[in-house]
Amino acid sequence: MKKILILTIAIFILFTIGVVAVECGSIPTDGCEVTIDTTFNTGNYYLPNGISINADNVVLDCNGSTLIGDHSINLSGVQIGSSVSNPRLNVTVKNCNIRSYNFGITLWLAYNSAVINNNVSDSDSSGIMIFAQSSKNTILNNHATFNRRGIFSCGGGNNVISNNIACNNYPLIGDINSCDNTPDDIGQNNFCDWANDWNDTGKVGCTYTCAQATGDSDLDGVIDILDKCPNSPKEEVDQDGCSNVQFCAMQGICGLSCNLADWKHDEPFSNNPYDCMTVIVAKEGGYQPTCAGSTCAD
Secondary structure, three states, rough: OOOHHHHHHHHHHHHEEEEEEEEEOOOOOOOOOEEEEOOOOOOOEEEOOEEOOOOOOEEEOOOOOOOEEEOOOOOOEEEEEOOOOEEEEEEEOOOEEEEEOOOOEEEOOEOOOEOOOOEEEEOOOEEEEHHHHHHHHEEEOOEEEOEEEEEEEEEEEEEEEOOEEEOOOOOOOEEEEOOOOOOOEEEEOEOOOOOOOOOOOOOOOOOOOOHHHHOOOOOOOHHHHHHHOOOOOOOOOOOOOHHHHHHHHHHHEEEEEEEEOOOOOOOOHHHHHOOOOOOOOOOOOOOOOOEEEOOOEO
C-alpha cells in the first residue's frame, strides 16, 4: 500500500511541474487555472487535464457545470495547491460535478479551504483527496459516489468532514478513508457503508448508512434526516436547511446584519459587506458565529 502511494505521489509531481496555464474565466478550457473569483457558465466541459487553483482567497463556483476527464493517470478535475512552493490558503470550490478523473478534487498543501456542494464520481483513485499536510479545511455537503475511494483524508489533520454522502464506492477499499485515522480530523453526520480508519465524532464509522441518504421534502438540498428546518423554502440556507431568518432567530446574533449575511458562502466576499463567510460551519459539534460591531465577522 505504501509503495503504491509513493509511486502515485512521484508520478503526480511529474505531471504538475512546468505546466503553463491560462485563466479559466467563465468558460473553462483544458488545463486552465483559477486565480480570481470565478463562476462558470453552466455547461458540460471536457477537460482531460482538469483545472488548477493557483491563488489564495478565491472562490470557484462551477454553477452546476460538469467537468469531464478521460481517466488520465494522476490528474485531478480540480486541484488546490501543488507543491511546497505553491501551497494554497482560503480557497473555496463549490457546485461542481466532476467525473472520470484519477482524482476528482485534490487538496495538496491546502489550508483553511472549503470543498462544498460538489458531486464527484467515477474517479480511479479518490473522489475527494486531502493530502500533503493539508489542514484546517472543510469538506461539506458533497456527494462522492461510484469512485474507487469516496473521500480520502491523508493530510495534516484538523480538517472538518461533515454532511457528506460517500456511497457506492469500492467495497472494502472504502467510502471514507484516512491514513491511520489522521489525528484531529473531525467527522460529523456523514453517510457511508465502508469506513477505513475513519470514525465520525462519537461514532464507529459514519453517523449514517447509505440507506439513510434519501429524501429532501422541501428541496433545499439538505437531506431530511439532517434538516432542522424541514419546511424551509429553497433560498439562502445554512448547512442544516434553515433560511437566514430562521438561523439568525435561533442564534440571536448580529441583528439585521445576520439576516443579510452570506451564511451559505455562495457569493463573492466583495459583493456582500455582511458576508459571514464560513463561520457557520460546525466545529466541535456547535456553531461559532461571532460579531464585530454591527456586522458579522469570521
